[in-house]
Amino acid sequence: MVNVFKLGYAEFCTKDIKALTNYYTEVMGFTLIEQADNGKSYISSGVDHHNIVVTPSDSSHLSKIGWQVGGELSLKEVGKQLKEHGIISELKTDSEPGISQLLELQEPGGTILNLYKKIETPSPGYKESGIVPNKLGHIAIGVKDAKKTVDFYKQVLGFWETDKIGDIATFLTCNSDHHTLNILQSKRPIMHHIAFELRSFEHQKDSSDKLAKNKIPVLWGPSRHTAGHNIASYHHDPDQHYIELFSDLDVYIPELDYMDPRPWHESLPQRPKVWEELSYWGTNFEQDLIEIVMKEEELTIR
Ligand SMILES: [Fe+2]
Known part of the structure; x- marks a missing residue:
């Protein structure tokens, strides 16, 4: 593999x-x-x-x-x-x-x-200005045949499945991050969102302040998701792509097939499962995230 x-x-x-x-x-x-x-x-x-x-x-x-x-x-x-x-x-x-x-x-x-296998590492470091996330965290894509696509990533590229939300979204990872890829069932190929990891909830607050200074509204959040338990907020980039900024993402331990325990987990140990809701905190706005796949006119077509 x-x-x-x-x-x-x-x-x-x-x-x-x-x-x-x-x-x-x-x-x-x-x-x-x-x-x-x-x-x-x-x-x-x-x-x-x-x-x-x-x-x-x-x-x-x-x-x-x-x-x-x-x-x-x-x-x-x-x-x-x-x-x-x-x-x-x-x-x-x-x-x-x-x-x-x-x-x-x-x-x-x-x-x-x-x-x-290899990429040059000029290592420019982290700037003193701007939001400055730790890294690119995950990408969510919508595809016409989600099962076939999920099977490809699992069976050919060696990804693990860490969670699902109903029959809408499947969370996959290639390392200890709860997900590095999210596959959604959609009517046509789309990029649903791209996400960057922040250092902490404090950094999440600062990121919203920095977006506001740049006149970029926060569309949803912050709120804690169920799958992955990441605290997430969303905004648009200049091309109207949905950008997620998150912190506190679950750490997946493949050898144990469960998430590194956290006090807010609903089950201990928290194993991969099918979730019905998107928000652990019950904030309804997250339903909008699912409805993105229905609103094709707002989507970025790949
Ligand atoms: Fe995400």
Whole structure:
């Protein structure tokens, strides 16, 4: 099995490269590492060459997700394993700055993935201004055949399933974070939201103050979710993508198949389960998050 262990980067196409680059560098407080001749911005959250890539385009959408791969398999061998599962991939050399070799493929849900073993680590560190999250935490995507897509991530890329919300959302992880990927059933491929990890609830409060200073309203939250128990709040980036800022996410222990115990867990030990509600605190606004998949006109099409 392929050993994916880290959510590396998200690449966005955008109609307004300046606005989205400015959002990630000035509002979010990440560091612009490189602006390529083709106009692409490579932005680091602190260590890697890039965790966000912004590409000029005539439409605004999530275009690629990068995952870092460990284990003994070379990328060529990973490609062979993918082929055994009917997935065609292309091994690319020096196609992106900071990554000498990557494997590009389209997973069953339609998302383009880049798998890579090594990325340069210029390590610009954390800025003194802006929100400055710890890292890119997870991405939620909507697909037409959620079961098939979930099976691909579990059976081919080695993800664990940590929770579900009804038959709407499946939470998957490739490491100890409760989820690094969230797959939703939707009428067509969408990016539901992308999420960044904050240090604490205090940082969550500061992030809302910083968003307010930049005239970006907080749309929902903060509130504690059921699945993952993360405290989360949501806002829009300049392209109207839903951005989640979260803290206090559950730590999953694969060897035990339960979450590292916390006083607020409903069960001890808290094992992966199917939840009926989104909010542990009972705040109704979170229903809106589910309704996003119904409001296609608001969605970012991939
Ligand atoms: Fe999320």
